[in-house]
């Protein structure tokens with residue numbers, strides 16, 4: 001039994017019997033492809049034996065939306081990004097497609113990001129995209145969680161759908177990963193909670209009307225029924241920090257990038273599900 005009494009009343013958490021069996025019964029298949037939604041925890045995880053995709057915790061109706069690309073509302077945005085890919089913008093008179101044959105060239109990228117580049121910097125996909133826009137197209141940056149960026153992230157992530165998440169945490173990534181881990185376990189905000197308070201200590205339990213997941217990011221950007229749009233990883237981190245009444249870090253900040261690397265590594269072995277559907 002998990003300890004729930006220490007949590008603030010505002011976030012009273014109720015245990016639910018039988019979550020794991022429910023999770024084990026459901027299999028995510030899309031167009032005949034079977035996805036890994038639960039797996040043995042990667043070796044670096046100390047307090048969890050098994051990892052689960054957020055899909056596992058959603059209601060049948062929500063799960064079903066992700067199992068058919070025609071029903072999955074995220075594909076409206078993926079289609080927009082396909083058009084955007086061909087669109088000439090900026091002073092160099094180029095489109096993404098002027099240099100990248102098609103989005104398919106990005107196959108595998110989503111599964112291994114974020115990563116450390118040759119300059120020793122931790123880089124994320126939004127930064128790679130904006131770098132092409134400002135340095136190679138002479139175009140304006142896109143906002144981190146703006147509509148165009150989220151859609152392009154959906155299109156690029158889709159090219160890795162079904163591949164196992166496999167981010168590097170050693171070598172030059174180690175110091176970023178350590179920083180991300182520290183942030184994951186750091187209690188913050190008026191409610192004095194850490195990411196781990198909910199997503200490690202209490203996954204499978206109910207928080208208000210919501211079934212708590214492990215807070216994995218293998219499905220991002222994710223279409224949320226709540227706001228009817230694609231949501232970015234840093235956008236979601238921000239929302240969770242606001243919910244515990246902490247001052248969130250900025251999207252694209254070093255803190256969120258490190259946290260992204262750490263959280264991504266907690267899903268090493270699960271399938272990329274981009275673009276996923278959640279509530």
Ligand code: HEC
Nearest residue numbers: 094095096098099100106109128129132133136137152156
């Ligand atoms: C003028 C040419 C050019 C244009 C236009 C361009 N890119 Fe790039 N892009 C590059 C080059 C060169 C690289 C680095 C080498 C590589 O990975 O292909 C790159 C790298 C990338 C990467 C990282 C790929 C990887 O595997 O590391 C992404 C993602 C990307 N571009 C997306 C885009 C998007 C989206 C657009 C349109 C908004 C765009 N690019 C426009 C030339 C361009």
Ligand code: HEC
Nearest residue numbers: 011054193194195198210211212213215216236237240278
């Ligand atoms: C008070 C509890 C609580 C805390 C603390 C919390 N979250 Fe969440 N988080 C939720 C709830 C509730 C949801 C929506 C249901 C779910 O997917 O777990 C959620 C969802 C998420 C998701 C989406 C998962 C998916 O499959 O789409 C991610 C990612 C996430 N949280 C990351 C974090 C990170 C990182 C932190 C720490 C900065 C954090 N959360 C702190 C309650 C919390």
